[in-house]
Amino acid sequence: MSGEITLPDTIEVITESAAQFVPELILTSGILVLICVGLLRRGKSLFSILSAIVFTASLTTILIHWPTDEVPRLLFFDMLKADSFSSYLKIIFDVSGLLTVWMSWSNHKLSQRHSEYFAILMAVVLGAHLLVMSVNFAMVFISLELISIGSYVLVGFAFSKKASEGSLKYFLFGSVSSAIMLYGMTMIYGLTGMMNFSTIDFAMQLINTRSSLLFIAALMTLGGFFFKVAATPFHPWAPDVYEAAPMPVVAFFSVVPKLAGIGILTRFILVLGVSGHSSYDWQTLISIVAMLSLTVGNFSALWQKNPKRLMAYSSIAQTGFLLTALSSFMDQGVQFMLFYASVYALVNFLVFIYLQYFESQGIHSLESFSGVGKTTLIPSVFILIGLIALTGLPPTAGFTSKLFVFSSLWESYQASGKSILLWLMVFGLLNTVISLFYYLRIPYFAFIKHGTFQVKTDFLRFENLLGLLLVLAILILFFNPGLLMGWINKINFVL
Amino acid sequence: MNIATFMFYFFVITAALTAILLLFTKNVLHGAFLLIITLLSLAGIYVLALAEFIAVAQILIYAGGILVVIIFAIMLTSKVSGKPLQLEHGNVINGMIVGGSFFLVLVFLISREEGLKVIPQSRLATINELGIALMTEYSLPFEVAGIVLLVSLIGASVFASTTPTRPD
Amino acid sequence: MQNLLLSFLLFTPLVAASIALFIPPGAAKGFRYITLTSNIIQLALLLMVIIGYHSRDGIQFIEKKSWITLDLGPWGVLQAEYFVGVDGLSLPMVILSVVIMLITTISSWTIDKNVKGYFLLLLILNSAIIGSFIALDFLLFYLCFEFMLLPMFFLIAIWGGPRREYASIKFFLYTLLGSIFILIVMIGLYISVHSPESPGRLVHSFNMLHMKDESNFISGTILDPHNVWNIGPFAARQWAFLLLFIGFAIKLPMVPFHTWLPDAHVEAPTPISVVLAALLLKLGGYGLLRIAYPIFPEAALYFGWFVGLMGVISIIYGGLNAMASHDLKRLIAYSSVSHMGFVLLGIASVTAEGIAGGVYQLFSHGILSGMLFLLAGVLYDRTHDRNIDNYSGLYRKMPSYTSMIIIAFFASMGLPGFSGFIAEIMVFLGAFKSGSINGILHESLAIISTSGLIIAATYYLWTLQRMFFGPFHIKGNHTGEVLVDLDRREYLMLLPLAAAAIVFGIYPQPMISVIDPFASDLAQFIMNARQSITINP
Amino acid sequence: MDAASAYTTGDSLTLTALALAIAFPLLSFIFSFMIPDKYSWVVSFIASFLVMLSTFSAATVFFRVWDGQPILLEWDWFAIGSQTIKASLLIDNLTVLMLLIVTLVSFLVHLYSTGYMAGDTDIRRYFAMLGFFTFSMLGIVVSGNLLLIFVFWELVGFSSYMLIGHWNEKPEAADAAKRAFIFNRVGDAGFIVGLMAIWTLHGTFSITELSRHSSDLPMASLAAFGIFCGVIGKSAQFPLYAWLPSAMQGPTPVSALIHAATMVAAGVFLLARVFFLLTPFMLIIITIIGCLTAIAGALAALVQFDIKRILAYSTVSQLGLMVTAIGAGSPSAAMLHLTTHAFFKACLFLCAGAVIHSLHQAGHQSHSELDVQDIRNLGGLRKKLPITFVAFVISGASLSGIPFSSGYLSKEAILESLITWSGSAPSWKWLVVTAAFITSFITVVYTFKMIWSIFFGDPRSNIITHTVEAPPVMRAPLFLLAAASVWVIVSFDPLHYAGWLQHGLQRVTPSHSYLLPALSAIWVLVAVFTAFQLRNRSFSSKLLHEAFYLDKAIEFIIERPSFQLSSMMIQFDKKWIDGTLHTAAYCQLIIAHFTGWVDRTLVDGITKVTADFVKEVGGFTRSFQKGNVQHYIFWAAFGIIIFIIWTLL
């Protein structure tokens, strides 16, 4: 009861929590600083640099405050949980934030309202931070909404007709999804009496309450998460939004909100996994969603002519793979999912950086990539490597991550003997074959078709340096996945 | 049946009826007003469910705030287009399938839930209590909600202040 | 030095490729010579390997370095190694690869479109092929196996014929599909296998030699031989074998997974057709012998008849299709399908003769199909037309070319004195013997498959009759002038292959003495496994 | 008999001679190939000279080994598993006899060819292949290992292919060459089956080792049957004899060497060599097949008009007789007939060649187009070509089995062995004997008719008047071969076959009786008389002319369907295997998508995606993504409902 907590205790809890909360505080103050500066000054570079500084600071503090405790610390009266799992994802968010800032800086289409743009970007990252740390339904809802509202606005920053349409669709779809999720959450709260879901008590409640309503409620809650990760059937917003949004925002969307969603989904699923003995087969459900996402994403992508739409469907399919890792319902699977997510983030940014580069050269459709490979070799080769990594072929980390994902699935099948997992495995791997088609289409046009388009070749671009770093990372993580896995291994998943 | 019960079911029925009407009305403005009635009925229910503060917030924020804005928006959009406030219904079958199934499933499941049929013993949460909770236990969501507000304000301003120069 | 020979062999092309990367694209000659140099260095290294090889010593030139070691906590350690070596199976394949790649380079001399890209891809392809033949670690094998696809895809898709896009994608689709099947089994295997080298801990190893040993399987895992895990109609190990079989059969290719082959061959540029036919197809047979059969011996025995039957079907079906082909390259492609059927039949017999014959057929077909595609390319270079019906009486215009064609055709149809005969006769002997010594294949399979010989004779001779004999005539807007006889470069490519076909046809013992220990051991191993592992009780 | 004592490794002279005998033809082959184009005229002389040397070496071997201890030489060829396949040479009486026949006939044919083929543009290839053929044939003869025999067996087929198709601009020649090889190949496939069975049964291919094993398992019959299949192919037995007449498209010397004297006889030789492998059951089959062939060949020869085709069918018929003899358990009789047949049939062919050559030359001068091989166009050549005439008559007499000819004796040997085999009790075997007698009767009739049509009567064409005798280099072989068609070649007793040759082959002297020779002689004379009566009647029977339509039958039953099958298969491949794979799984989808995409983007036109299935899925996908956000929401909510209902059910 709140009344029993004395004021000094409360303050102590808050100050203690705040010590673990430095990155988020930095981001918050960053938002405020950006807005205040925005009242006085204009200019993209200034805000880019400011945001870069904020993200770097946040990143540094995450690394400094890397949680080493065996038992994760709960912050702000059990609202948040500061564990290594969330810290790891937060690193991905901040790195992605940095990359997005850089992409935004070099994007010529983002020409106005920079302070607001970067502030909202930062707010979304903050939301992602909070979301992956949340263990309380209220907190989940609020941080999810922070991400969502920020995202609705970010789409509109292209200030075009299509952008407004994208915002609208995203908004309508997102609001309905979060309403459904919220309804589910309230039901769970009502039936268990608990808002904090990441506890053993909650898991026991799930096991003991043999209520269909609870299951439906959880299902509706998952619906909201599925919306965030763009999993089928909550995916249709993705292609439209990706097409409408500016390129840096697309890149950002394909990583940060998605991985934040995956993060909270993981927490939720880990609880469901503990209650694996309940009469409802969550594993099958997640597997089916994964299968659907893989299928819908891959098959629809075959039709696309617009690179952004293509990447949207690709991201849906990649969600399928992330869910595949989760559907193993094992700690191992989550670790591998994290590996997959990290690689996915790197690769996706690699691809989007070059898509933006090509877009700036006037290439907006797949056909216009024709012959680009001859004039701009390095960007074409790098984008090829990125797409191969997305397909999951060696020698890229994309392969390693798929290998890991399916390993955990196999392991899970071995442990449970559920044939749905076997099907998922076969399905997922065969989908890899399909995905090859559309992933290879950009290189196909670039290298094989002849085009008249003359793009000026300039090797010494910052894109190429950054691209080179990402490519190296992708290759190195194939030859030595231990660099990352060693780190991920230290993450524990205690409830 | 005492007055509270009567009031409760009165509000329930009003809310339900207005919601149903809302579904069927073809006039946007009527819809907005119907929603106001629904929300006010809900506020009444909250009061009867011993959640006074929520009720107040409901009346203040929704009925007083949002709906006024909505009515402004209705005026604004219909003025630009010059069309009457009538609207069509589309996807009726889709809507009926989804809405109907959700309703049936939920009602069916809720009715099967024995725990929900007992009449709970409840108590009134004072505003004082809520205030303390807001500053202690719920300090973080409170702060974050502030940021959400900030973001949505900025966002709304971004949208509102840009005028379409050329439709592309 | 002795210990690093294979690594040198593997990395020479990569080093050459990285040097070539820094040469400006204009210097077309530079790339040719760098590639050639790399091939010649490889040849020298290969000679050293051959000299140092002792046929009875099993796997040699072993190099084992740790590559990926991932400690995954309670789940154990994931361990992949850089583990290479050669034995009686891989040495012939490595020899073939080095030689064919050298000839491919010579054949590529006339490529003048985007030379830099071409030779870079060729060098990468070279490494990948060598790598997959010497890898003893499943992950390393898979890496190389997959890594062949992309260079191949681009080589077909950029430098290929009119329908190259379709062909290259089809090639990629099928092969990737196959490798996905292999991937599934690879995942299952490494999870089920622990390395006996570090007894204290649970080390999941990709080592193929560990996978062979049934005692290395973690008990209770899906692929544990002592634990029958049924999925549908078959046990998990049988499924695994089937998946591997299909995966490699696609590469081989076996009917009905062969349709990528004619298209890819027809559309690929000549040197790439050569690599495709002479080396890439070999990976199918190699994979079956290196992975599918040793690791799942009891399943291999269970499906032995099926493998053999598919072999026979491929032999006959491929032959009949070749007969009806009007495109010279397509004909050769279908004949490859037919010839690879012999490999399947030989392997399925699980006799020393059959397996040795299968390996010998791989080697021999490498030489012969290389030669055939080079010859088809010679004609294509001159007229840009491969339609058999458009030619007649070429003998008058190109007698040396015709002689080469006759040698290649007769060698390919298994005329004694050429390497193909030795291979086929061993396959036949093994396949027939199998019925009475281990009962896997019925004698009738071997008997039926001999009709493949007749069919081969029919389509080759018919082609000879149509294209080369009869009065001279050529359709299309070509005059006879373009039909000049072979030049020196072409002789340089063709004569070594012809000589090899004859030498290995007359005196097969050096090669067989390399293959035979492997074949005998494998046959023995599989038959022993029958006693120790029983499935489907 | 102990293996060690039964065979020697030979002395150095013998071995050197043997090596030379085999090596010279190979040398000739290599030389003929290597020599530059402008010196091609020397080829014919060098090749003939080399083969002559080979003949001398063979003769040396013959005289040193005949009736001596057989020689066995073995080397390791290759080893599979625990078994080693050895390359071995087995030199016994059979071998040396064949060695001599082959080299001698080959030499004579070489010599003859220098005249016959003079001026041919591809003379290098001709002599090269002739040399290669001789080498391969010698290979068959000396090999002591069935696998090695098979190797040379096929190589012989290859050189035969090359030689039949020598004039490959002629479409018929190319076709005939192909047919010959494929028919042989059919037999060889059977041979391989035999080899497989032998390997499975005995684990060795060595003839000397096999002769010590015996087995009456079904597998042994299969082995024998397989080998006999090879013989059927190579020796043109029923039902695969059709290739031999069409092989006459090759140059005539080639027909003489390959399709009369040596290669086709290799089958008989092989049966004699592996006689111990033939099971009783197989012997019956062999007899029946041989008998059928003999009758069919003779009947077909009766109605032919092409001089070479008559000879070809006659060869078929004679080979049938030899095979019958083998079936009757008398390989020595068969070998005897093989020997005599080699000489007289070679002689007949070369004579026919001389006639053709002369008429051809004459035809060139008078610019007349005449089918010089059709006996209806000939006649009265006796005066123009006296030497040819004499040689033809002598060898013809030998073929007919006129007393004092070699053919008389060898045919007598066969008939006697048949009578002995058939026994006294009536059985189906008597039919075989009767058939043999009828065959010999018909043989006489067609031989006589042929001689009469060519050499007697009035010239039926004006070019005959311009005809002159062939050059000496062509006449000499005729002369020598005609000389070899008299009785001494078999036995010094002109009335009984059991002479030195028979002794050397069988080492058992058969019972001496003059009853059969006398009977045979009378039979032949009756035949000659009949033939004289019928000399101007021409038999015409479509059935016989086409040799019982076997050729057509094979074409209809095997060739056409197999071609149809193959074109069906390729349609199947295109439509179904590709198609089914595509349809079966989503592969279809991808390919269709992909082709659709390729066509849309690459080919300018608009392509409709073929499969309806794809359309449906495509429509479904589009309905999902029509841009209407309310639809999106509906689908999402609907998805949840589906999940809910699925879990609740």
Place this chain on the structure above:
Amino acid sequence: MLQQLQPDLTEMFPTAHFLYLGALLFSIGLAIVIVKKNMIMVLLGIELMLNASVLNLVAFNSAHPESVTGQMFGLFVIVIAVCESAVGLAIVIQVHRYYQTSDPGEIKELTE
């Protein structure tokens, strides 16, 4: 007045009755979102759905009276709903400016 009524009130209404209303509102909201051809009506539908949740929260809080969790959550939901509708209305007006229509079904430039 409420203090006086309280003893009676607490035993009057089963939670299920709240929930029935909540389910109705939720379903109607969802149906409105799908059916109405006016963006603002769609927004109203969403509000209805959110209100269903608030109603649930309030109802459940009275079932779990030991804390004010449900009410607090309800409060936050209302706040967030405000934020959402603010942004939503801004977007709607922006879209309306571009497209000159309020029918979400007609706003489909972004499509296949």
